[in-house]
Amino acid sequence: xxxxxxxxxxxxxxxxxxxxxxxMITIYDIAKHANVSAMTVSRVxxxxxxxxxxxxxxxRQVMAELNYVPNAMARGLVLQKTNIVxxxxxxxxxxxxxxxxxxxEDAARSLGYKLLLGNSDENAEKEKxxxxxxxxxxxxxxxxxxxxxxxxxxxxxxxxxxxxYVALDRDVPGILCDSVVGDxxxxxxxxxxxxxxxxxxxxxxxxxxxxxxxxxxxxQGFKEAMEANRLxxxxxxxxxxxxxxxxxxxxxxRLLSLSPVPTAVLAGNNVTALGLLQSFRRRSIDVPGQISxxxxxxxxxxxxxxxxxxxxxxxxxxxxxxxxxxxxxxxEGRSNExxxxxxxxxxxxxxxSTGAPPQ
Amino acid sequence: xxxxxxxxxxxxxxxxxxxxxxxMITIYDIAKHANVSAMTVSRVxxxxxxxxxxxxxxxRQVMAELNYVPNAMARGLVLQKTNIVxxxxxxxxxxxxxxxxxxxEDAARSLGYKLLLGNSDENAEKEKxxxxxxxxxxxxxxxxxxxxxxxxxxxxxxxxxxxxYVALDRDVPGILCDSVVGDxxxxxxxxxxxxxxxxxxxxxxxxxxxxxxxxxxxxQGFKEAMEANRLxxxxxxxxxxxxxxxxxxxxxxRLLSLSPVPTAVLAGNNVTALGLLQSFRRRSIDVPGQISxxxxxxxxxxxxxxxxxxxxxxxxxxxxxxxxxxxxxxxEGRSNExxxxxxxxxxxxxxxSTGAPPQ
DNA sequence: ATCTAATGGGTTACCGATAACCCTTCCGAT
DNA sequence: ATCGGAAGGGTTATCGGTAACCCATTAGAT
Numbered sequence: 001x002x003x004x005x006x007x008x009x010x011x012x013x014x015x016x017x018x019x020x021x022x023x024m025i026t027i028y029d030i031a032k033h034a035n036v037s038a039m040t041v042s043r044v045x046x047x048x049x050x051x052x053x054x055x056x057x058x059x060r061q062v063m064a065e066l067n068y069v070p071n072a073m074a075r076g077l078v079l080q081k082t083n084i085v086x087x088x089x090x091x092x093x094x095x096x097x098x099x100x101x102x103x104x105e106d107a108a109r110s111l112g113y114k115l116l117l118g119n120s121d122e123n124a125e126k127e128k129x130x131x132x133x134x135x136x137x138x139x140x141x142x143x144x145x146x147x148x149x150x151x152x153x154x155x156x157x158x159x160x161x162x163x164x165y166v167a168l169d170r171d172v173p174g175i176l177c178d179s180v181v182g183d184x185x186x187x188x189x190x191x192x193x194x195x196x197x198x199x200x201x202x203x204x205x206x207x208x209x210x211x212x213x214x215x216x217x218x219x220q221g222f223k224e225a226m227e228a229n230r231l232x233x234x235x236x237x238x239x240x241x242x243x244x245x246x247x248x249x250x251x252x253x254r255l256l257s258l259s260p261v262p263t264a265v266l267a268g269n270n271v272t273a274l275g276l277l278q279s280f281r282r283r284s285i286d287v288p289g290q291i292s293x294x295x296x297x298x299x300x301x302x303x304x305x306x307x308x309x310x311x312x313x314x315x316x317x318x319x320x321x322x323x324x325x326x327x328x329x330x331x332e333g334r335s336n337e338x339x340x341x342x343x344x345x346x347x348x349x350x351x352x353s354t355g356a357p358p359q
Numbered sequence: 360x361x362x363x364x365x366x367x368x369x370x371x372x373x374x375x376x377x378x379x380x381x382x383m384i385t386i387y388d389i390a391k392h393a394n395v396s397a398m399t400v401s402r403v404x405x406x407x408x409x410x411x412x413x414x415x416x417x418x419r420q421v422m423a424e425l426n427y428v429p430n431a432m433a434r435g436l437v438l439q440k441t442n443i444v445x446x447x448x449x450x451x452x453x454x455x456x457x458x459x460x461x462x463x464e465d466a467a468r469s470l471g472y473k474l475l476l477g478n479s480d481e482n483a484e485k486e487k488x489x490x491x492x493x494x495x496x497x498x499x500x501x502x503x504x505x506x507x508x509x510x511x512x513x514x515x516x517x518x519x520x521x522x523x524y525v526a527l528d529r530d531v532p533g534i535l536c537d538s539v540v541g542d543x544x545x546x547x548x549x550x551x552x553x554x555x556x557x558x559x560x561x562x563x564x565x566x567x568x569x570x571x572x573x574x575x576x577x578x579q580g581f582k583e584a585m586e587a588n589r590l591x592x593x594x595x596x597x598x599x600x601x602x603x604x605x606x607x608x609x610x611x612x613r614l615l616s617l618s619p620v621p622t623a624v625l626a627g628n629n630v631t632a633l634g635l636l637q638s639f640r641r642r643s644i645d646v647p648g649q650i651s652x653x654x655x656x657x658x659x660x661x662x663x664x665x666x667x668x669x670x671x672x673x674x675x676x677x678x679x680x681x682x683x684x685x686x687x688x689x690x691e692g693r694s695n696e697x698x699x700x701x702x703x704x705x706x707x708x709x710x711x712s713t714g715a716p717p718q
Numbered sequence: 719a720t721c722t723a724a725t726g727g728g729t730t731a732c733c734g735a736t737a738a739c740c741c742t743t744c745c746g747a748t
Numbered sequence: 749a750t751c752g753g754a755a756g757g758g759t760t761a762t763c764g765g766t767a768a769c770c771c772a773t774t775a776g777a778t
Contacts, residue, residue, distance in 0.1 A: 024439075024520075026764055037728050042766060050726055067519055069494040073432040073441075074764030077733045080383075082432075084496075092464075093457045093659075101451055105478055114492050117476035119464055133473050136431040137443075160426055161383075278662055300452075301658060303637055306665040385734055396758050401736060409756055433734030436763045 025068045034062045045070060076138065084114045085327060086134050087320070088127070088144035089168075091243075092119040094271060095300040096316045097145070100168065103320025104143060111328050113140070122243055124150040135161050141331045143323045145169050148211040164330040168323050170213045178330055180323040180342045184214050184296075187312030187346040188221030189228070191266055191294040194310065194348065196229045200264040200292065200357050204237040206251050206276060208268035215240075215268055218296075222266060237262060241272065248275025255291075256283065263357035264292040270299050273309050277353070288355035298349070308351030315344055384427045393421040404429060435497065443473045444686060445493050446679070447486065447503035448527075450602075451478040453630060454659040455675045456504070459527065462679025463502060470687050472499070481602055483509040494520050500690045502682045505531050507570040523689040527682050529572045537689055539682045539701045543573050543655075546671030546705040547580030548587070550625055550653040553669065553707065555588045559623040559651065559716050563596040565610050565635060567627030574599075574627055577655075581625060596621060600631065607634025614650075615642065622716035623651040629658050632668050636712070647714035657708070667710030674703055 027041040034041070036055060043049040044059040051059075062068075076082045087104045089097040101117060108115045116139060120127035127147045131154045134142055142158060142165040155175050158165045167179040195203055205222045208215035219238065226233045239254060241247045251272075255262060267273035273295035280287055287293055287307060294310045302308055322342055329335045386400040393400070395414060402408040403418040410418075421427075435441045446463045448456040460476060467474045475498060479486035486506045490513045493501055501517060501524040514534050517524045526538040554562055564581045567574035578597065585592045598613060600606045610631075614621060626632035632654035639646055646652055646666060653669045661667055681701055688694045 024764085028764080038765080039729080039767095040727060043727085046766080048766090050724085052726060055726080067516070069491065069520065071436070071497060071764050072492075072495040073435045073497060074733090075766075077430070077432045077436060077735095077764080078766050080733075092460055093454070095452070098452045098457055102478070105451075109488075114496075115477075118474075119461070129468075132428065133431075135428040137473075138430060138432060157426065161428065274660065274663060281662065299660060299663070301633065301660070301664065303640065304633065304658070304664050304666075305660065306663065383734085386736095387734080397734090398736080398759080399757060402757085405736085407736090409754085411756060414756080430734050433763090434736075436734080436765095437736050439763075 024071070025066045026071070027068075029066060030059060030062050030068055033066065034059045080138070082137070082139055083112060084116055084137070084139045085324065085331075086116040086118060086130075086137075086139045086142045086144075087324075088118040088120055088130050088134075088142060090120050090122045090145050090147055091271075092117070094269075096270065096297045096314070099300075099316035100320035100323075103317035103322075104324045105320075107321040107324035108328075111324070113324075113328060115324075120145075120147050122147050124148060124154075127151060128154055131157060134158075135163060139163070141165060141327045143168055143320075143327050146172050148209065149173055149213075150211070164327060166323050166327045166330070168319060172213065176339055178326050178335070178339045178341070180319055180326060180344065182214070182296075182314045182319075183343050183345055184217035185221035185224065187296060187314075188218050188266065189225045190346075190348040191310070191312055192222065192225035192229060194350070195264045195266075195292060195294060195354065196231070198292070198354060198356050201231055202237070202260055202262040202357075203231070203264045203266060204239065204255055204258075204262035205266045206239045206241055206248070206255070206268060206272055207266075208241060208243050208272065210240055218266070218268060241268070243269060243271055245271060245275040245278070248272055248279050252276055252279030252283065256285070262291065264294065264354070267293055267295040270295055270297045270309070270311070273311075273353075274299065277307070288353055290358055292354040292357070294354060296346070307353040308349075310351040310354040311349050312346040313349045314346045318344055383430070384425045385430070386427075388425060389418060389421050389427055392425065393418045439497070441496070441498055442471060443475055443496070443498045444683065444690075445475040445477060445489075445496075445498045445501045445503075446683075447477040447479055447489050447493075447501060449479050449481045449504050449506055450630070451476070453628075455629065455656045455673070458659075458675035459679035459682075462676035462681075463683045464679070466680040466683035467687075470683070472683075472687060474683075479504075479506050481506055483507060483513075486510060487513055490516060493517075494522060498522070500524060500686045502527055502679075502686050504528050507568065508532055508572075509570070523686060525682050525686045525689070527678060531572065535698055537685050537694070537698045537700070539678055539685060539703065541573070541655075541673045541678075542702050542704050543576035544580040544583065546655060546673075547577050547625065548584045549705075549707040550669070550671055551581065551584035551588065553709070554623045554625075554651060554653060554713065555590070557623075557651070557713060557715050560590055561596070561619055561621040561716075562590070562623045562625060563598065563614055563617075563621040564625045565598045565600055565607070565614070565627060565631055566625075567600060567602050567631065569599055571602075577625070577627060600627070602628060602630055604630060604634040604637070607631055607638050611635055611638030611642065615644070621650065623653065623713070626652055626654040629654055629656045629668070629670070632670075632712075633658065636666070647712055649717055651713040651716070653713060655705070666712040667708075669710040669713040670708050671705040672708045673705045677703055 027038045030041045031038040041059055043051050044056050085108055091097055105115045118130040124147045145168045152172050152174055167177055171179050207219050210216050223233050239251050241251050267276055273293055277287055296312050298313045386397045389400045390397040400418055402410050403415050464474045477489045483506045504527045511531050511533055526536055530538050566578050569575050582592050598610050600610050626635055632652055636646055655671050657672045
C-alpha cells in the first residue's frame with residue numbers, strides 16, 4: 001500500500017475530502033488545518049483547559065473532516081493508563097465462562113473500559129504467555145481464572161508489576177487477593193443431601209485435579225456432606241481427574257470396576273459431567289436408572305438437554321459482572337487496602353440426571 | 360499504592376532483589392544496571408545489530424533480575440505495529456462463534472499475534488464503538504462478522520485508516536474485501552431436499568433479517584430449492600425476524616396461524632431454531648411429530664441434545680482459523696492485490712428434529 | 719487610569735522504544 | 749607503516765499525545 005506523504009493531498013476545492021487511505025492523522029495534522037497548536041487540539045479532545053467556543057467548533061469540524069481517531073498507544077504511553085482490562089479464562093467454549101465473559105463485557109463497557117479476552121486452556125504455560133502479553137500491553141487490570149496452583153508465580157508477577165487483578169472462580173494457595181468465587185461447600189452439600197433424599201448411599205466424587213481450589217473445596221464439601229448424612233467416607237470413591245471430556249473415559253471405567261458400584265456420582269464440573277454421561281452411555285449404563293449424576297453449573301439449552309443435569313448452578317453472569325466491578329474499583333483506588341473476597345451462592349437445579357438408586 | 364522513586368531501592372547486598380512493586384522498569388533501567396546504552400538493550404531484546412556475547416549475557420541477566428517486560432505501547436508507537444488482531448463477533452454465547460474464536464485464537468498464536476475479542480451483539484451501534492476502539496488501539500487487523508448491511512460505513516472506516524480486515528460469515532453489499540463465508544445456497548438445498556425426501560411440501564422459512572447477507576442467501580437458496588423440487592414458492596411462508604430467542608415467539612404464532620400450517624420450518628440459524636422449538640413446545644406442538652425443524656450449524660453437546668437439529672453444519676473452527684490466516688497474510692503483504700473470497704462447505708447432519716409430515 | 723485576574727492558547731519536555739547515523743577499536747592486507 | 753572495513757556500541761531524533769509552565773489579551777474593580 002502507498003502512503004501519501006502529506007495530508008494536503010486530501011484537500012480539494014470543496015473542502016477536506018477524505019479519499020483512499022491517507023496514513024495516520026495526528027493531532028498535528030488537525031492543528032495545522034485548524035490553525036491552532038497541537039495542545040489546543042488535545043484540549044478539545046479531552047475537554048480540559050479553557051477553549052473558546054469558536055476554536056472548539058473549528059477543531060471539532062476539522063477532526064470530523066479528517067476522520068481523526070486518537071492513538072491509544074501514544075495516549076497510554078504518557079498517561080500510563082489504557083482503559084483496557086483483560087479477562088483470562090480457562091475455557092472459552094465452556095458456557096459457564098462465555099456467560100462470565102458477557103457479564104464482564106457489559107460491566108466493563110458501562111464503566112468505560114474495553115475488554116481483552118484470552119483463553120488459557122487450563123494450561124499454565126499458555127497462561128504465562130497471556131500474562132506476559134498483559135504486562136507488556138500495560139492493561140489496567142486483569143480478571144482471571146487461575147489455571148491451577150502453579151499460577152502463583154504468574155499472579156506474583158502481576159503484583160510485582162503493579163497490575164491489579166481479581167481471581168475468578170478459583171483461588172490460589174499462598175496468594176491473598178481480590179476474588180469472586182462460588183460457595184462450593186454449600187453447593188456440594190445441597191447436591192449430596194438431595195442424592196441422599198433419593199436413597200443413595202454409595203456416592204462417588206469425580207473431582208477434577210486437586211491442583212485447583214474448587215476441586216479441593218468440592219472434595220472437602222463431599223467429606224463434610226457424607227459425614228453430615230452419616231454415610232461412610234471411602235477414599236476409593238474419590239477420583240482425581242483432568243477436566244477434559246476425554247479424561248472421563250478412564251474415570252467411568254474405574255467407577256464401574258468398584259464393588260459395590262456407586263449409585264451416584266458428583267462430577268467436578270459441567271464438562272466432566274458430560275464426559276461421564278457419554279462414557280456411561282457407550283457402556284449402556286442408564287443415567288439415572290443405574291447411576292445418577294450431579295454437578296455444578298449449567299450447559300445452557302436447559303429445555304433441549306436430556307438428561308438435564310441436577311446441578312448447583314452458579315450465577316455466571318454475576319461472576320463476570322461483579323469481578324469486573326471489583327477490579328475497576330481497585331484500579332480506580334476505590335477499594336480498601338485489604339483484598340476483598342466475594343462468595344456467590346449457587347442454586348440447586350433439579351434435572352433428570354438423578355433418580356432413585358437401583359435396588 | 361506507593362511508587363518507589365528509583366530502582367536502586369531494589370538493590371540489596373545479594374544482587375538485584377525485586378520486592379514489592381517497583382514501578383515500571385524500562386530499557387533505561389536495564390541499561391544503567393548493565394553499564395550499556397539503552398540502544399544496546401534494545402538490540403539484545405530484538406536480536407538486531409552486533410552485540411558481543413559478553414554484553415548480551417550481561418544485559419539478559421539484568422533483564423531477568425529486574426523482571427523486565429517490554430512496553431508494547433512504546434514499541435507499537437515507533438514501529439507502527441502491534442502484533443494484535445481483533446476478532447469481532449455478533450454473539451459470543453453462540454457456540455458457532457465460540458468455536459470460531461478458538462480457531463482464530465489458535466491460528467493467531469501460531470502466527471505470533473495476540474487476539475483481542477469483542478462482541479457486537481448484532482448491534483450496529485456497539486459494533487461502531489468496537490471499530491473505534493480498534494482504530495484507536497491501532498491493532499494490525501480485524502476479523503469480523505458484520506452486524507448487518509449498516510456495517511458498510513464501519514468497514515469503510517477501516518479501509519480509510521488502512522486497517523486490513525476480513526469479513527467472516529457475512530458479506531456486505533457494496534464492500535469488496537477478503538472474506539470467509541459459508542455456502543448457504545447449497546446448505547439450504549441439502550436441507551430442503553432432505554425435507555422433501557421425507558414427504559414435506561409445505562415448508563416455511565424463518566429467516567432472520569434480510570439486512571444480513573446470509574439471511575438473503577438462505578432465502579435465495581430456499582426459492583431455488585423449492586423450485587428444483589417443483590414445489591410452489593409462497594411469500595406467506597417466508598418470515599423475516601430478528602435473531603434473538605425472544606423473536607421466535609411471534610414467528611411461531613404466525614406460522615401456526617397459516618392454513619395449511621407448514622409441516623416443516625427452515626430456521627435462519629441455531630438460535631432461532633432453538634427459539635422456535637421452545638415456542639412450539641409451549642404450545643404443545645410436537646417436534647418433529649407435527650412440525651419438523653432444520654437449520655444451520657450446531658449447538659454442541661450433540662449426544663445430549665434432544666431433539667438434535669437436522670442441520671447444515673459449517674466448519675466453525677475453520678472459519679476462525681482460515682479467517683485469521685487470510686488476515687495475517689494480508690497484514691504481512693502476502694496477499695494479492697485483489698481481495699480473496701473463501702467459501703466453505705457445510706455438511707448435512709441428520710438429527711431428530713425432522714420426521715415425516717403428519718398426514 | 720491602573721491594577722488584577724480570568725481567558726485563551728502556545729512551548730517545551732517527556733512517556734518507552736527503535737531507526738538512522740556516527741564513532742571507536744582492532745585486525746588483516748598491502 | 750598505512751589503510752580499509754568489520755565489529756561493537758553510543759547519540760540523537762522520532763512515534764503521537766499530554767502535563768506543566770508560560771505568555772498575551774481583555775474585562776472588571778477601584
